[in-house]
Amino acid sequence: MDHIVIIGNGISGVTLARNIRKLSWKKITVISSESEYFFSRTALMYVFMGHMKFEHTQPYENEFWKKNNIDLIQKTVNEVDTTNKEVVFSDKTRLPFDKLVIASGSKSNKFGWKGQDLNGVVSLYHKQDIEQLETLAPNCKRAVVVGGGLIGIELVEMLLSRNIPVTFLVREKSFWNGVLPPGESELINRHILEHHVDLRLDTNLDEIISDENGFARAIITDKGKIIECSIVGLTVGVSPNIDFLKTSSIELGRGVKVNRFLETNIKDIYAIGDCAEQHEGIGLRRPIEAVWYTGRMMGEALAQTICGKSMQYNPGHWFNSAKFFDIEYQTYGWVFANPLENEDQFYWEHSSGKKAVRIAFDTNTRLFHGINTFGIRMRHEFFDKVLSENQTVDYVMQHLKEANFDPEFFSTFEKEINKSFQNQFTNIIKV
């Protein structure tokens, strides 16, 4: 019987293990150094904020793994011996495999700043990061968070929940404007300020200053400003966690190189999730996608392949979501920070400044490209269908009501949005 060894018990590895188990009785071993049981990484912030206890982030009860005959090993993998088909642990013990799946996820980036390894400098990715924050928080008088992305703003929210004043350094001129168009980006800027964050746009970190005990004491910005702080959060993106593979013969780029079947250059070795790098991006996607949903999809697809129904990783239409403090964000299809060639973008913002919708579409054919929605929930299924059927922006505007996913009794804005759309793009079909 095949022995499938999976390195990593995140969403990709665990989805894979579960789906293999659904399809077969192969022997499955899941290895993780981070935690014994699978937990939802995206929920770590809620543990720190006191919304949940750590065990609430575990989607399956502890008995689940034994019941499904999935072996768990909590050890660190040092290297992969592809010749003997063995995984080598840090304690020098070895585990043989028939098929190996690398699902080791990401690690937080550090860009060689002076002082980046001091005590008090944290990232936000692993369970251990939260534990470290937990010890630092009680005595912290100010924290500085570097990096204006999704993880950065989460860390800011977390620290605020403990009454820690936060200075938020964002390299860009506006929050997350590499992804968000100006309207949405400014909307979030305002919301950050509403939460009394000391937001410093267009500002980067220069160095972190140590105190006499090797703890961070202050930072210096690229503008020469010194900010006293005892926690420095570095949230400047993540990259594949693949250092342990450098000695192996597995082909690496930034991540583990895989083809559409998620196979590496070595037979019987696969990679999925954050650490997998497609030879070229699928559609408009990037070669490395560090997103919850794609990890899960890769796990589902690879389970089919491993169980004998060879199947490509073939992601459907792009979608994603996030929450910025109190404002929910969802996106379906592609909306880029700047319109593509021959693309128009319609933008509506509610007078409260906390709700917004942007729809990107082709100027000539009026084909719907994608939507960003802030503060209004919309239906995944609806937009998936719209995208699959190549519907136009006019179709979407006419059926906007069907797309709404807000709870009952919520105010609706379809009329207002439609009116605004008509004003901006006059040559439309009557609604």
Add this chain to the structure above:
Amino acid sequence: MQNSDKNLSIASHNPNEISNYQKLGFGIGFLGLFILALAFFNVTFPNKTLWLVVSITAIFTGIIIYANKTYLSKPEGIQNNGVWFKSLSSKGMLGWITGILLTSFYVTIYWFPKYLGLGENGQANTGIVAFFDPLSLLLNGKAATQWFVYGSLYTIAILGLGYKFILKYRHNKYQLVRTTSVMFFQLGFAFLIPEILEKLNPEKAYFAKDLKNMWPLNYYFFSDWHLTNLLNGGNLGLFMLMFGLAMIFIISPILTYRYGKRWYCSWVCGCGGLAETAGDSFRQLSSKKQSTWKIERWLIHSVLVFSFVMTIAVIFTFLSNNPGMSIITKDQFTIGIVVFLIIFTSFLFAFKRNDLDTDARYTMVSLVAIIVISILMNYFSGNNNILFIDSNKLREWYGFAIGSAFSGVIGVGFYPLLGNRVWCRFGCPMAAILGLQQRLFSKFRITTNGGQCISCGNCSTYCEMGIDVRSYAQKGENIVRSSCVGCGICSAVCPRGVLKLENGSEEGRINSNDILLGNDVNLLDLINRK
């Protein structure tokens, strides 16, 4: 978790730090409670009316100041910071103390009311019961009883903490409307109207006047004394009887079909009302383990069977003893029940078999068979007790074990330890019936928004009924569970906009298709085919 720094960030909210305004609210509110405590310890106030007004006003004022300061100073949004750090809401010392106090209060009120000051054998009230005499005289024209005190405090709790709840969820209109509804039904239907009706009909023997408190939650509705009082209660009594029957057989099935059991459990019901308002701080304490779910299913359905059997028995006794007061005979009743049970079960089995788990099917069929056989056996043996046991004994036991111990003492007393829906989840026969209907004949479901779930677990954590919402959401499945009371909090706390309470068509409501949107169509087809 303490942060010693002075708070530069006005918006942040460390659970362990409270502002001076909040302290003021606390102070005033507890002053009001302290006056009640003094009355409890039999301090005689010179002017009870005045002091009662002062006390109640102080409680409301305190809550309003505290809630305004806590929630209105922050942007609208989910306010769960520090829930698991606070002693009260995480089974800490304060939680245990509150639990013990509540439990003791319930034990006293059910079984030792004289210690609350209830005057026995015609004596005047003392203590806290006497303290409520002025209000009772005003509303129903009689001296207060321990139940009047209880009803008043219950209503105060729902109104005051309902206000707090509304501020906490002010960004969520569903919560706003729903909470207004439970406050309205408590104040009007459960408290004011019954008391005033009592005042207008002082000579009539007692019968239930709370229109919404239907059988089997009101377990004595069909007891012989209650039926007698209803039938002797003139037009009002007859109306209450008719309305009670209409609620059970017409109104409730229709509403549950259209909206799910939430129309009752989290919009109208008094127990639900208290759980949603006063109990909101404890919703995260309900156990989500699969083993608890198993206990829940056995317990709540056992109570349902118990209440059903008890009711059949007491109606039979009533018909035997009072053949003149009823339009049906006990023979007709017995045959009616047997025919009804058989038809109902066969219908369920024929059309909804596949929606039920195997164990549920076996349990249901065997239970119905046992009930029918024992009814027939006793009936043909000419026994006056239709189910072997004396119906009065059965009713007494039900009243003690379920009506008092379960619904009151454990149901509310254990809020801070087992969560705010202990009774509704494990014990309420009403919830069991509505739940069966919700599962099998209803348009209600919680829809999952495609593949957006990130398995964070907020929904499961804050489900007061202990439903592991996430286990469905992460598979892209709709949530169709008999226990769901439709409070809508899972949808509110979801950070990714995944959950929505909906009434839609019955087709495709329960989708066991565990495929997520995301992977492309071919993969979906393939997995679907297997």
